[in-house]
Amino acid sequence: xxxxxxxxxxxxxxxxxxxxxxxxxxxxxxxxxxxxxxxxxxxxxxxxxxxxxxxxxxxxxxxxxxxxxxxxxxxxxxxxxxxxxxxxxxxxxxxxxxxxxxxxxxxxxxxxxxxxxx
Numbered sequence: 001x002x003x004x005x006x007x008x009x010x011x012x013x014x015x016x017x018x019x020x021x022x023x024x025x026x027x028x029x030x031x032x033x034x035x036x037x038x039x040x041x042x043x044x045x046x047x048x049x050x051x052x053x054x055x056x057x058x059x060x061x062x063x064x065x066x067x068x069x070x071x072x073x074x075x076x077x078x079x080x081x082x083x084x085x086x087x088x089x090x091x092x093x094x095x096x097x098x099x100x101x102x103x104x105x106x107x108x109x110x111x112x113x114x115x116x117x118x
Contacts, residue, residue: 002101009076009098013066021052030102037108051108058112059084074099080110087114 003011008028015024025045035047039054056062059082068079076096082089092110096103 004101005074005076005098006071008101008103009069009071009078009096012096012103013069013078017064021049025049028103030100030104033103034105035108036105048106055082055089058087059089060086062089082110085115087112089113 012024012028015021015028025048029045029048031045032043033045033048035042035051037051040047040051042050062082062084065081065083066078067081068077070077074097076098078092078094078096080089080092080094082092089110090113093107094109095107097105
């Protein structure tokens with residue numbers, strides 16, 4: 001039986017919160033997933049690894065807060081914020097297309113706010 005949008009979305013959030021990127025990719029992402037961000041128009045698990053690495057470098061040792069979650073049909077939305085010693089991520093918004101039990105497309109947007117600006 002194929003997992004529904006809500007199941008995949010919640011499993012993705014749980015695994016990312018636990019820091020388990022590889023299990024998340026294997027279990028929840030299509031091999032040819034499309035990633036769209038201000039920095040990326042890419043495809044595949046390697047694109048997701050690069051994006052996760054970029055976020056980890058921007059927000060070392062980050063703590064994330066999920067502010068809102070929405071699911072309708074094959075679509076999901078996450079509104080989030082991240083905090084680190086160097087800077088914070090505000091206005092985080094990730095959208096997902098989930099079909100056949102896998103994330104097929106993800107958009108990621110956030111703004112970095114340096115603590116020195118603050």
